[in-house]
Amino acid sequence: MNQADKITISRIVKVNHAGEYGAIRIYRAQIWVAQFLYPEIVTFLKETLEHEINHCALFRSAMTERNSRPCRIMGLWGNGGLLLGFMTSLLGRQGIWLCTAAVEKAVHHHLEDQLYFLKDKDPALYSLIKDIQQEELSHLHHAEDHITINSPWARLLTRSITFATDAVIWLSTWGDSSKMAKSLRDNSNKR
Template identity: 40%
Template sequence: MAVAARLKLGESLADRVMKVDHAGEHGAVCIYSAQIAAARWRAPDLVDELRHFRDHERGHRTRFLAELEARGVARCRSYHLCGTGGAILGFVTGLLGRHAIAATTVAVERVVLRHLHEQVAALDGKDAAALAALRFILAEEQEHHDTSAGHLVAGSWWTRIIDPVVAASTEAVIWLGMRL
């Protein structure tokens, strides 16, 4: 799937990518924050890991915000949608326990990683600052995916249920953000 967007007058593809990725990082911070709240009760052994992931996402959000400010570009209209949706998703999956938490992270990060790689390819040679921001976060997003994948049980029904719903929802939010 190619990186596509309906750009506003004077807005570059890199501007749009930074806006959407900033909103997505806000959503991720909200997912992890809500999962932490629920995991204290349902999966206390994951709380430190989730805090670690949330700290990464906060750093990513800050980096994208700095890019937006440097470009004089307003945040994406989907910012609050990502935050609200992320908080709901995080709290519900947090209440469902450790396997639901892990399945959610794997599904979200798989979609995010694919989009990040597509964005890097689309912006290579076109916008050095945007590329640097994207490349900076790739390793941490991969860590979230791989660590969480290690918590999944092969053939788990959580994965079979959560994965397609969360992956499709993540794709839809990215698609919408690229067009708002």
């Protein structure tokens, strides 16, 4: 494997670890609000939080072997996640579902790009991400099943969360996320 691929793999593990940390903070904030205002959804949020904690630990354990270390902007992931979780939960149940769907959809697209890149380069990391992706998709589908609005504010919120998620991923990978997406698009167009 060439040095550029090793660096990209290191960045993949780093950004995935940071993203899971941000998700942990989102769900913790949402749980804190929901336990008072929407107790019927706390079980789902707690189960999802447990998944994210496990994913974070798995990516953390994958870092050493790939010469990776935690992201320099972990504070942005953590504080941003906390703020996002708190603010969206104050918007009501729909705010929580819209947030979950927007984040998970953005993450799913990035995981697809990563899987395409890793397919022949790092089978162990490929397998780990593939397994985690299934749980993330279940979060996405659950949230989408509970979204009952399609108002202008809901579309704006979704676009804003998606943009913010993509921006922090781009910053955390030094632009490698864009290169992987372009490579995937280019190869998809050749088929």
